[in-house]
Amino acid sequence: MTKITGLILAGGRGSRMGSVDKGLQLFKGKPMVAHVLARFQPQVDEVLINANRSIDEYAALGYRVIPDAIDGFAGPLAGLHIGMTHASHPFVATAPCDSPFLPLDLIARLATALQKENADLAVAKTFDQPHPVFCLVKTRLAPHLQSFLESGQRKIDKWYASLDVVEVAFDDEEAAFSNINTVEELKSFEQSN
Numbered sequence: 001m002t003k004i005t006g007l008i009l010a011g012g013r014g015s016r017m018g019s020v021d022k023g024l025q026l027f028k029g030k031p032m033v034a035h036v037l038a039r040f041q042p043q044v045d046e047v048l049i050n051a052n053r054s055i056d057e058y059a060a061l062g063y064r065v066i067p068d069a070i071d072g073f074a075g076p077l078a079g080l081h082i083g084m085t086h087a088s089h090p091f092v093a094t095a096p097c098d099s100p101f102l103p104l105d106l107i108a109r110l111a112t113a114l115q116k117e118n119a120d121l122a123v124a125k126t127f128d129q130p131h132p133v134f135c136l137v138k139t140r141l142a143p144h145l146q147s148f149l150e151s152g153q154r155k156i157d158k159w160y161a162s163l164d165v166v167e168v169a170f171d172d173e174e175a176a177f178s179n180i181n182t183v184e185e186l187k188s189f190e191q192s193n
Contacts, residue, residue: 002089002090002091003045003088003089003090003091004043004044004045004046004089004091004092004093004107004136005044005045005046005047005048005083005087005088005091005092005093006040006041006043006044006046006047006048006092006093006094006095006107007047007048007079007080007083007087007092007093007095008023008033008036008037008040008047008048008049008050008063008094008096008097009050009076009079009080009094009095009096009097010022010023010033010049010050010051010058010096010097011050011051011052011067011068011076011078011079021051021053021054021057022097022098022180022181023036023051023054023058023097023098024054024057024058025180025186027100027180027186027189027190028190031057032097032098032100032180033049033058033061033097034061035100036095036096036097036098036099036100036102037061037063039100039101039102039103039104040093040102040106042104043093043104043105043106043107043108044093044107045088045089046087046088047063048063048064048065048066048086048087049061049063049064049065049066050065050066050067050068050079050080050082050083051065051066051067055067064086066082066083066086067082068082069081069082069085070149075156076094076096076132076156077145077148077149077153077155077156078149078154079094080092080094080135080137080145081142081145081146081149084137084139084141084142084145085142087139089139090138090139090140091111091136091137091138091139092136092137092139093107093110093137094133094134094135094136094137095133095134096133096134096179098179098180098181099134099176099177099178099179099180100180100189101175101176101177101178102134102176102177103124103170103173103176103177106124106134106170106176107136109124109168109170110122110124110134110135110136110168111136113166113168114136114166117164117166118164119164119166120137120138120141120164120165121135121136121137121138121141121160121163121164121165121166122135122136122137122165122166122167122168123135123160123165123167123168124167124168124170124177125167125168125169125170126169126170126171126173126174126177127171127174130157130167131170131177132156132157132160133156134177141163144162144163145159148162
């Protein structure tokens with residue numbers, strides 16, 4: 001497969017964690033996003049971070065930070081759109097800033113399935129649960145996504161439904177998709193892992 005831009009989605013409100021910037025919350029002594037970067041960066045050819053606040057803190061990690069083009073914390077699709085617009089490569093892979101255990105073979109498995117099925121987008125799934133913010137998508141679909149967003153749509157599943165999508169089973173790595181949404185979950189994972 002040709003080169004892939006990796007996009008870390010850190011543009012949310014963090015409302016379930018008291019409206020803090022989740023990616024910058026300390027986990028095992030480092031910001032959560034640093035754990036994501038350690039696992040994600042070796043799998044891609046370029047890293048961008050989508051963030052709508054704490055821009056300087058994210059930029060200090062050494063990667064380009066791009067805010068949504070749409071105001072009002074429009075959700076992961078807004079982040080994906082701006083990432084696709086700024087990507088240097090024909091494919092964009094995404095991972096959220098609050099998933100510090102993501103699979104080390106995430107991109108390889110998504111890319112294999114995308115190529116095999118000649119799909120527009122590959123998305124990770126564990127058993128019956130799709131993980132839409134863990135995806136690999138063709139960058140050339142940016143105008144299609146822009147039209148979708150301009151129509152007022154925000155639901156990631158609805159946009160995916162308009163594409164040729166392949167779901168990629170990660171049943172063997174279910175725990176790798178654990179994300180940390182609340183202070184309680186942060187404390188629990190801090191103690192258990």
